[in-house]
Each structure stands twice: as structure tokens, then as C-alpha cells.
Amino acid sequence: MAVGVLALQGSYNEHIAALRRIGVKGVEIRKPEQLTGVDSLIIPGGESTTMAKLAELHNLFPALREFVGSGKPVWGTCAGLIFLANKAIGQKTGGQDLVGGLDCTVHRNFFGSQLQSFEMELSVPKLAEKEGGTATCRGVFIRAPAILEVGPNVEVIADCPVSSDQLKVAIPASDGQEEKEFTNNRVIVAVKQGNLLATAFHPELTSDSRWHRYFLAMVDESKEEAAPSEVMVKYDLYGDGNDRVKKPYDLPIFE
Numbered sequence: 001m002a003v004g005v006l007a008l009q010g011s012y013n014e015h016i017a018a019l020r021r022i023g024v025k026g027v028e029i030r031k032p033e034q035l036t037g038v039d040s041l042i043i044p045g046g047e048s049t050t051m052a053k054l055a056e057l058h059n060l061f062p063a064l065r066e067f068v069g070s071g072k073p074v075w076g077t078c079a080g081l082i083f084l085a086n087k088a089i090g091q092k093t094g095g096q097d098l099v100g101g102l103d104c105t106v107h108r109n110f111f112g113s114q115l116q117s118f119e120m121e122l123s124v125p126k127l128a129e130k131e132g133g134t135a136t137c138r139g140v141f142i143r144a145p146a147i148l149e150v151g152p153n154v155e156v157i158a159d160c161p162v163s164s165d166q167l168k169v170a171i172p173a174s175d176g177q178e179e180k181e182f183t184n185n186r187v188i189v190a191v192k193q194g195n196l197l198a199t200a201f202h203p204e205l206t207s208d209s210r211w212h213r214y215f216l217a218m219v220d221e222s223k224e225e226a227a228p229s230e231v232m233v234k235y236d237l238y239g240d241g242n243d244r245v246k247k248p249y250d251l252p253i254f255e
């Protein structure tokens, strides 16, 4: 089945092209009902406040939250990562709606403005282990967010060093937690939590297909989990009053 790509704004065409390069069809998603026709979704990078306003306008938030909650694989890149985060800081006044689901705190513009966009080789041994190739990948960071904290079920796939002037970011208080200061000299830029994958950078703008392949492997795994491995039926095979478990026959048997 095709992969859905949220096509409200941002780099959805680039994701669809990246999928095409590996022989997979990407379908543009703009309306809630279109989500029922796909079993995985990419939320692209762009500008998360604008994307949130458009999602609100098209009444997409309830359907997106349901999609994430259903266990279907969802990959957020950059603004898409912000969308998936449970908590975002550094938002515009008034904040913005988030889809949520990913147990992390993301700083929306951690690496600065458009002018501070950069590229960096990232160490990605977990990606290389699954998809082969070198143990690094090219990270394209455009007005990029960064993940400052993750919950216990979040697997970190890549992090990167930060310069000293980016340190000392205040993480505002939230339910049951006091305000704290983020002073680590590394930030997290790629994570996986169950059916959710998130990257602060843009793999769709490089020719390295491994991130798309990695996501498609998550899609395959989720289908395997969803499919009943073997339908078992119980019946009285020997007519002795005891129901025994037996696999049903694949083909009709005429007796």
C-alpha cells in the first residue's frame, strides 16, 4: 500500500520523490478521510505553525491523533517532528496545536533561524546496522528543531554536538515538573518510539535512501504484527467430546 505524505505545506514533494526513487508510491494527504486509505504517514518539514493552522483549518488534528494512536507508523521530519512531540518550546506567541504521541520535549528553533541552517555528518550506527552503508549520514538542518529530553520508551538514533552559545535553554515548567535549564553539550536529532520515527533534519533532501527504507521496514513490521500469524480454530477432532486446537486447512477439503 502507498505511504501517505501530509501535503499541507513544506517538503512533501521531496518525500514523494524520495519514495519514488525506491519504488514506493507516496500519496498526498490533505483531508481527514484520506488517512483511511493509507497505513503509514510521513509528516514533512516546513513551518510547523503554518502547518498547524492548515491542519486546524482542514480539521485534521483528530484524525492525525487517531492515526498515531492506532499504532500505524508515522515519521515526522523537522516540522513533522515538532508536530509529533508531546511538548514543544520556543513556539510563537499563543503556541500551536500538536498531534503529540512522541514522549519528548522539542525546541522548535533550537539551531536558530534560516541563516543558521547547516549540514553535518551524523553518526548513525543503528541506521547502518539495519540498512547497511556507512555508519554516518548527511544531516541537512534547516531552521532545525532539536530534542532536549526524551521519555524512557524513546530510542535515540542520532544526536549531535551543540555550540556553547546554544546552551542554557530554559525548559518551562509543565505538569508536575519544575522549570529547568538544559545544559547538555549534545542534543538528540533522531528518535524512534514504537510506531513513531522522528528526525530533526531532512533525509528527503539527500540521495541517501536509508531513512526512507528504515521507515518502510517499520511499516512492514507493523503489518506483520497486525496480521494474525495463524488462525487457530478449536473443534472436536476425534469426536470424543474434547475440543482440540488445530490449524484450519488452507484449501477446502471435500470429504
Ligand SMILES: NC(=O)CC[C@H](N)C(=O)O
Binding pocket: 044, 045, 046, 047, 048, 049, 077, 078, 079, 080, 082, 108, 109, 142, 143, 144, 145
Ligand atoms: N525545516 C523545518 O521544518 C523547520 C521547522 C521550523 N523550525 C518550525 O518551527 O516549524
